[in-house]
Amino acid sequence: MPQYSIIIRAYNEEKYIGQLFERIFRQSFIKETEVILVDSGSTDRTVAIAKQFAVKIVPITPAEFTFGRALNKGIAAAQGEILIFASAHVYPTDDFWIENLVKPFENEKIALSYGRQIGNEITKYSEHQIFKKWFPAESHPLQKHPFCNNANCAIRKSLWEQQPYDENITGLEDLDWANKILQKGYWISYVAEACIVHIHEETPAKIKNRYKREAIAYKRIFPEAHFSFWDFILLFFSNTLFDYAHALKEGKFWANIVDIPLFRFMQFLGTFQGYRHKGSVTEILKRRFYYPNRIR
Helix, strand or coil, X not given: CCCEEEEEEECCCCCCHHHHHHHHCCCCCHHXXXXXXXXXXXXXXXXXXXXXXXXXXXXXXXXXXXXXHHHHHHHHCCCCCEEEEEECCEEEXXXXXHHHHHHHHHCCXXXXXXXXXXXXXXXXXXXXXXXXHHCCCXXXXXXXXXXXXXXXXXXXXXXXXXCCCCCCCCCCHHHHHHHHHHCCCCEEEEEEEEEEEECCXXXXXXXXXXXXXXXXXXXXXXXXXXXXXXXXXXXXHXXXXXXXXXXXXXXXCHHHCCHHHHHHXXXXXXXXXXXXXXCCCCHHHHHHHHCCCCCC
């Protein structure tokens, strides 16, 4: 019986998922770990690559996919007491990722741990700055706010059985779960040593789409939250100037002179549009969020 279960959600991830599996099966704790792929209808070689490794495949149809539902499906098939989540387009930076990520669970009050994320040579400059802010180099063993990220995260299965992931929100199912579990008296641990490289290859439209669906979810989790047009303007200009200043110091200004404002504009435009969204998420909008390249 494995102690740990790694659950990976995927849709057409053939470009990077092989590298993820290779790094996973070199881990120090791999003998105590099972690997589960929740595939939501990939049409490329994602599933074929997974079959080259000792991976359990759990299919989910595109029509029923949400981030929370895919996680719940994978967890239902898992045997481990500690559940580890990884995005299909990440890879650990060393062979001790699992070992470091699960160490906080020695404390019975820890419900969730999450690790550091960094970019690589194709990561947008502004996203590098986001990674530095959200995932610093110093660990925080007892975190009492709900920020976390399921691209590199672990939870107790026993607590999931009490509180499954919300299957109806358009994103931030990790933040929603963490917020609820903190209210039950548990803690979160940030483990900088459990580091992964997170690769986003996104067009400007996909960047906007990602932040829009996350803003819709955030508004649902925290109904009192607001994001005005002036917030959009202020955050766009302040973050662009911040990135420009750092890029200038690092000698990367001219290489990113267009990408920086474009990324930040799409980030905060998507956020603004997400906050303005009214009503439920229609099937058409759902498909646009989750499957931007599919024929609709």
